[in-house]
Amino acid sequence: MKPLLRFLTCGSVDDGKSTLIGRLLHDCGAVASDRLEGLADFSLLADGLEAEREQGITIDVAYLYFGTDGRRFILADTPGHEQYTRNMATGASTADLAVVLVDASKGVLTQTRRHSAIAHLLGIRQFVLAVNKMDLVGFERVRFEEIRDDFARFAGEIGFQAAATIPVCALDGDNVAEMSSRMSWYEGPTLLSALEEADSEAASSLPFRMAVQTVIRDGGRLYAGMVAAGSVRPGDRIVIAPAGTEAEVARIVTMDGDLAEAVAGQSVALGLASEIDCSRGDMLAGETAPQVADQFEASIVWMSEEPLLPGRQYLLKLGTQTVPATVQEPKYKLGIDTMEQLAAKTLALNEIGVANIWTARPIAFEPYEASRALGGFILIDRITAATVAAGMIHFALRRSENVHEQALDVTPALRAGLKRQRPKLLWFTGLSGAGKSTIANLVEAKLHARGRHTFLLDGDNVRLGLNKDLGFTAADRVENIRRAGEAAKLMMDAGLIVLTAFISPFRAERAMVRSLVPEGDFIEIFVDTPLAEAERRDTKGLYRKARAGQLANFTGVDSPYEEPEAADIRIDTTMMDPEAAANLIVSKLDV
Amino acid sequence: MLFSGGKDSCVMLHLARKAFFPARPPFPLLHVDTGWKFAELYRLRDELAAEAGMELIVHRNPEAEARGINPFDHGATLHTELWKTEGLKQALDAGRFDVAFGGARRDEEMSRAKERVFSVRSPGQGWDPKRQRPELWQLYNAQLAPGESLRVFPLSDWTERDVWAYVAGERLKVASLYFAAERPTSIHDGALLIVDDDRASLAVTTRRVRVRTVGCWPLTGAIESEAVTIDEVVAEMVRAGTSERAGRLIDKDQTASMERKKRQGYF
DSSP, X not given: OOOOEEEEEXXXXXXXHHHHHHHHHHHTTOSOHHHHTXXXXXXXXXXXXXXXXXXXXXXXXXXXXXXXXXXXXXXXXOOOSTTHHHHHHHHHTTOSEEEEEEETTTOSOHHHHHHHHHHHHTTOOOEEEEEEOGGGGTTOHHHHHHHHHHHHHHHHHHTOOEEEEEEOBTTTTBTTTBOOXXXXXXXXXXXXXXXXXXXXXXXXXXXXXXXXXXXXXESXXXXXXXXXXXXXXXXXXXXXXXXXXXXXXXXEEOTTOOOSOEETTOEEEEEESSOOOOOTTOEEEESSOOEXXXXXXXXXXXXXXXXXXXXXXXXXXXXXXXXXXEEOOOSEEEOTTTOOEEOOSSOOTTOEEEEEEEEEEEEEEOOTTTOHHHHEEEEEOTTTOOEEEEEXXXXXXXXXXXXOOOXXXXXXXXHHHHTTSOOOEEEEEOOTTSXXXXXHHHXXXXXXXXXXXXXXXXXXXXXXXXXXXXXXXXXXXXXXXXXXXXXXXXXXXXXXXXXXXXXXXXXHHHHHHHHHSOTTOEEEEEEEOOHHHHHHHOTTSHHHHHHTTSSOSOBTTTBOOOOOSSOSEEEETTTSOHXXXXXXXXHHOOO | OBOOSSHHHHHHHHHHHHHHTTSOOSSOEEEEEOSOBOHHHXXXXXXXXXXXXXXXXXXXXXXXXXXXXXXXXHHHHHHIIIIIIIHHHHHHHHHTOSEEEOOOOGGGSGGGGGOOSEEEEOTTSOOOGGGOOOOOTTOOOOOOOTTOEEEEOTTTTOOHHHHHHHHHHTTOOOOGGGSOEEEEEEEETTEEEEOOSSTTOOOOXXXXXXXXXXXXXXXXXXXXXXXXXXXXXXXXXXXXXXXXGGGBGGGSSSTTHHHHHHHHTOO
């Protein structure tokens, strides 16, 4: 039996996609009789959720399972117009082949092109063109060939060709599982036999690669994972990336006994001949090392209602590595219909673009072109934990390879030791006019009086210098906080207790700064003043201007403030004056 | 890891043991009991857990116990909701488990066809189909926001046939109930039941039967069958042309009942 084939269908309900899927399942005997009860037609088989049936919509990818005597199939059905790109990218990410469906009476449409291009972008290299509704064009060979040639021209531009082009009538089953008697000019294959003959995803040509999922400590240390490419045998020399350490494979352990060789697709645990530093996220590699970089270019499919915020820190997951990462401003996005390159500042839901990505530390990977498993990644929102995007790495950026962290003899700990203090970052956040600067100023004075070495980074002051180039859009606010966080971190490395007073309205950026400094050294102080009270005080007259429409993107007025969910210290300014607040903060600090 | 002793459970446990070998899987097994499972399944459950050397937590909803909830007096819906759905939520909350593995498969039921491998549950363990995360390649997002938890279904892409192929290939021990034998049976509310004890005083007839899937015995539809080997079971399954859960009586009481149960927190 040939190996499992995973495929997806591209096309809309109008092209008869659901009917074709229903027909395939039915002709393969995959539709259980108790499921057929009460169904008006085949197309309803794929609409699984009550919410979808009630609202007459489709919100998700459905996976359907069927088989013939010769082969088993998993079909990803990616319906719906609205969420099409997101669903299609998801279905295509694991598919070996795409069936592109065209209505014979309409021919190759803009949508056909877009769907094929997305499938190709996600790495699908085998296409079967099914020209459906041949009954509507009188089963005419000429019309069929027109569509075939039209599709071939377009496919050639993108860089692929259809493995087969098949005239079908899904409703009656012509050329689906059985050869049609109504199109004697067509010699085959049927759609089903084309699927039976198709190749499964070609094995990667890369040498041995395995991402470490977990370290098993039972006597010795074993590194467990699934072999992603190539093969490995005891005695092989391997490299542990990104560190670059070398080691020799001693054993390949499984519950069924040690193996003489493990190949791509097998899950094994490797024992090494020497004790080395290796943990989850590292990549084991044979012959040549994988690429290692912290800056690279990638295609990104945006999948969240909340658009991309360039500069915001997301979590990037690739293989078994999870690292903080920021996406730079897109170089371009792809036009919905024509797929041409358009200028873009961000990416919205269902948009596809190309951008550079920076990771907080170097990661090991391969270009997506060489390996889907080692070049595909997802981005995760740090606050909601939702998957917001999927990406495909093109290549590492050169500058990434040329900048190396310089090891210094005098360490942050030595600098702090000389000052006899533990550096901390006291991060004051709150609305404009809440009293952040006033209280931070008092706290610094009290610490200074105790002989502590301090520095206060005030939002307004920093915007007069370092951040003079930034405005108040969401993207600029993110960059404002990123720079302030990095500056604060440098001062902490210098041994100082740093105080900052920034509105810092977004949780994600405060979390990002927290992740920059050692655990426990970031103290989030929420200066909690109700909007009405801050507006009543209006010490700088800014609320008045904002309300008059003279100041755009003002926090609390037309730009959101996300309150801390669990601030380390909360100051309710309606309950205490600045002096009392400062005393409270100093009393809570271990400095 | 949810563990009942059924065939999918046996496959899950075996896969987990392989994945962590030679160490033991670093998590306990959890059985949400209803008091109405087949006696053979209780024995097999304890035997397999002991063989794996893993902790087995058995949870019975104290409220259902106190009220004496059972399928005959209270109906399948209330029995399932209190013993299984509520019991499961209680057990997961009590253990403060952030991840629970289950053996559900996408081919079992229509609303499961769109289920994720890593399925996010909101605080309160409910399932919101619109909040599920896209899953690309083999990259699973295991990050959680406060109060959220995950149900993880490693057998998502398996079919019933794959389960049997694995059981045969790995020579796994599974319950004899899956194979035909003379058993005491009774027709109750139109369903053919295997009578596992005398709590319900049903009129009993001996028939040659087996089950395709096991749950509480009063809610598990049996089929008359001659299949005594895995090959014969698979051949019968192909001929029958019904889906596996057709015998699960709890799926039938309302349309879209699986989806509703899942939203309430059922597996």
